[in-house]
Amino acid sequence: MNIFATIERLSDFQFVKVRYYSIRFEENEVNEFFDFLNRMEEIDEITDDLSNLLVWIEEIGEKYGAIKNRFFRNESITADVQALPPGRKQMVALELPVEHLRLYCLVLNEHVVFLFNGGVKTTFKAKDCPNVGPYIKQANAIVRKIDEHFRLGNITWNYDQTDIIYLKNLEIEL
Amino acid sequence: MSKDKTSVVERLRAKIQPENRIFIQKNLEISEQITTLLRSKGWSQKDLALRLGKSESEVSKLLSGLHNLTLKSIVKLEVQLGSDIITTPLEASKKYSEIEFEYHSVDC
Numbered sequence: 124m125n126i127f128a129t130i131e132r133l134s135d136f137q138f139v140k141v142r143y144y145s146i147r148f149e150e151n152e153v154n155e156f157f158d159f160l161n162r163m164e165e166i167d168e169i170t171d172d173l174s175n176l177l178v179w180i181e182e183i184g185e186k187y188g189a190i191k192n193r194f195f196r197n198e199s200i201t202a203d204v205q206a207l208p209p210g211r212k213q214m215v216a217l218e219l220p221v222e223h224l225r226l227y228c229l230v231l232n233e234h235v236v237f238l239f240n241g242g243v244k245t246t247f248k249a250k251d252c253p254n255v256g257p258y259i260k261q262a263n264a265i266v267r268k269i270d271e272h273f274r275l276g277n278i279t280w281n282y283d284q285t286d287i288i289y290l291k292n293l294e295i296e297l
Numbered sequence: 298m299s300k301d302k303t304s305v306v307e308r309l310r311a312k313i314q315p316e317n318r319i320f321i322q323k324n325l326e327i328s329e330q331i332t333t334l335l336r337s338k339g340w341s342q343k344d345l346a347l348r349l350g351k352s353e354s355e356v357s358k359l360l361s362g363l364h365n366l367t368l369k370s371i372v373k374l375e376v377q378l379g380s381d382i383i384t385t386p387l388e389a390s391k392k393y394s395e396i397e398f399e400y401h402s403v404d405c
Contacts (some may be wrong), residue, residue, distance in 0.1 A: 194362060
């Protein structure tokens with residue numbers, strides 16, 4: 124059975140240089156990023172890492188911009204991305220590592236970032252980890268669908284490519 | 298406090314300590330400094346990795362702004378880049394006091 128999700132602009136995470144978004148599955152009360160925050164909040168051992176991650180998201184958003192090759196890494200993730208036809212530029216889910224904490228995201232450009240879900244990594248390879256492995260697959264599935272909606276014109280750039288415009292009530296089918 | 302979707306951000310932001318903010322700010326400033334030095338030398342992250350004897354992903358981690366950089370690793374970077382990455386305010390004031398300025402009058 125297919126499930127549907129909608130794009131959510133994260134109103135608490137709109138900065139001078141970066142606008143952050145997430146997606147919310149229709150059966151869930153909160154978007155994936157808030158689900159990540161809610162779950163991680165329960166783990167006392169990572170309070171410091173979670174604080175660092177939040178500050179980092181704010182600082183990048185306010186001062187630096189989301190510079191893909193510098194601030195984000197795609198290690199252990201791209202293996203799960205389906206092959207695309209040659210010459211077609213592919214969108215990939217990236218990883219934000221803070222010690223063992225992992226948050227998966229899509230960097231559309233320096234100004235627009237989707238924050239998905241993640242968790243505490245417990246194995247050497249993230250894709251083998253029961254905590255984060257499913258979120259890597261989920262992130263990659265969402266990225267492929269966002270890519271499709273871009274190609275269909277359901278999601279487009281604003282005039283200076285500092286934000287996105289998308290159809291009201293756009294449903295992403297997974 | 299109810300755990301609704303709007304309050305989780307407020308709750309977590311309230312837990313952020315000044316040292317978390319300063320840690321990330323300084324970390325990103327160091328990353329910016331290293332990136333500026335790499336650019337001025339025309340080096341890529343791969344070039345730096347080769348000189349440090351590290352993998353490209355290790356260098357990428359150092360520049361992420363999230364890694365807990367040790368003083369030892371900063372010094373190794375300074376040696377390879379041939380330039381200071383961090384300078385204490387005391388050292389900076391000494392350096393700048395040695396600079397001789399020339400003053401010229403400008404007709405407006």
